[in-house]
Amino acid sequence: MSGLAERELLRSLLDEGDRAALTEIFESRVRFDARLGPYTSWKIGGPADALVDVETGDELTQLLRFVFKRQLPWMPLGSGSNLLVGDGGVRGLVIRLGGEFTSIEFLDDPSHVAVTAGASSSLALLTAQAASRGAVGIGSLAGIPGSVGGALRMNAGTDKEIGDFVREVWVQTPTKPEPHPVTPQYYYRHTTLERDAIVARVSFAFERGDPAVVRDEMQRRLVRRKKTQPLQFPNAGSCFRNPPGDKxxxxxxxxxxxxxxxxxxxxxxxxxxxxxxxxxxxxxxxxxxxxxxxxxxxxxxxxxxxxxxxxxxxxx
Ligand SMILES: Cc1cc2nc3c(=O)[nH]c(=O)nc-3n(C[C@H](O)[C@H](O)[C@H](O)COP(=O)(O)OP(=O)(O)OC[C@H]3O[C@@H](n4cnc5c(N)ncnc54)[C@H](O)[C@@H]3O)c2cc1C
The missing domain is CATH 3.90.78.10 (UDP-N-acetylenolpyruvoylglucosamine reductase, C-terminal domain)
Known part of the structure; x- marks a missing residue:
């Protein structure tokens, strides 16, 4: 690649007007030319043109309208535990959800353990809290790092996957920026969720079981992970999908x-x-x-x- 072509790939897509508009809305919650390595579990990756921390659904609506109007590329970043970010960084906006997107709320449902979780809530926290309420099957999600939104996008799991427990998914998109429900299909480590959809929140329902039994199973799985995974070095979990019938x-x-x-x-x-x-x-x-x-x-x-x-x- 010529030096000129390479410089073009590395040049920020944001102009002065974009930077001013983003700063006006997000103040110190937008950082320009921010290195992404620290936000990934591999600790690798070049700078984003803008890294924006969004705290409310209304802010996300506003931001999605902005990227639509300006036709800017963007991507959601969860906990970065399944991402390899190029050394040249990411052109456009990288959106991180926080604030109200971190909530985990258990609902009053006598037949199930029912919970609604914001997209940036921690999957580890959700599994621990659900296990103590006896959520059957939650052990299959135990020890998977990351956010609920990232896990939903990936259909993360082991013998069971997150999609097996989903009741409802709410997303926002540049063309339909208000939160709205969708019903994706779930496959091995991927879903039919539209590419331009950012997950805002997800509700789950688990069969109700004996909390002591569920917690024991979860503990066994966590111990096994510690023995079989190189957790002392930065990594991103399994790099390749298992092919049919093999590992x-x-x-x-x-x-x-x-x-x-x-x-x-x-x-x-x-x-x-x-x-x-x-x-x-x-x-x-x-x-x-x-x-x-x-x-x-x-x-x-x-x-x-x-x-x-x-x-x-x-x-x-
Ligand atoms: C030690 C270790 C063990 C792991 N074990 C497992 C395992 O057992 N099973 C398994 O399935 N995975 C495993 N993983 C991989 C990873 O943890 C999961 O894929 C996790 O669900 C990714 O979530 P995240 O928030 O880190 O997503 P990220 O890595 O931040 O993003 C992953 C993808 O989701 C998109 N995304 C993120 N947030 C949203 C959102 N709100 N809306 C829409 N899209 C979004 C991103 O743009 C990206 O395309 C492991 C990883 C590590 C480091």
Missing amino acids: AGRLIEAAGAKGWREGGAEVSQLHANFIVNRENATAADVAALLARVRRTVYERSGIELELEVHFVGVFA
Whole structure:
């Protein structure tokens, strides 16, 4: 790529007017050219043109109207636990939800454990609180880092997935910026949620069981995770989806990739489907390692692994 083309990819899309308009609404809650690495679990990633912290549904409506009018690219950022942000950063706006989007409210429902959670509420907090009320099946979400909105987008889970427990999802979009309900379909690590929809809140219903039994099961799963996942280094969980009838981790280990390194990134010795940031890894290091692993697994097994982590931003 020529130097000129690369400079174009790195140039902010926001003009002075955009910056002034965003500052007027969000004051210190908008940061320009803000590095995203600290907001991801890999601790990797270049700057966003603007990183905006949104606290209310009304603010989100206003912001979505703004991006629609200005035709600016934007993306929601949850806890960044499933994201590889390019070293060149993200052009346009990165939206983080906080404030009223962090609420978790249990409802009075005699037949179920029913709860409504804001999109940026912590999945870990939700699972702990639901377990203590006896929410059957919540153990399958235990130990998954991230926000409720990110988990919904990913249909995160293990043997059961978050979509199995959803009652209602409320979203906002640039073309329909007021909160409104939608009914996405849920598949293995993805959903039919529109690409331009930002999840605002989700309500769930769990079968009601014995809290002691549910908490015990959850504890067992958390202990197992600690033993089998390299949690002492920054990572983004499993990088590849499991192919039908097999495990990506097994295939990667069989390909001899455990311990491979590119720059500061390493295929974990403990869990082959995890890439850990051992030492100031860049997104380019991780991307190169993922490509090498994928190519080798294909050569050895004929299976083309699909990425589970989302790549965002500029990788030039
Ligand atoms: C140690 C570790 C273990 C993990 N274990 C599991 C596991 O067992 N099972 C599993 O499924 N995953 C697992 N993950 C991956 C990750 O935690 C989940 O995918 C999680 O649900 C992502 O949530 P997040 O808030 O971090 O999303 P982010 O990484 O911030 O975003 C993920 C995607 O969702 C989009 N998004 C974020 N918020 C919203 C919103 N409000 N509305 C619409 N889109 C949004 C983003 O734009 C992005 O495309 C693990 C990760 C780690 C680090």
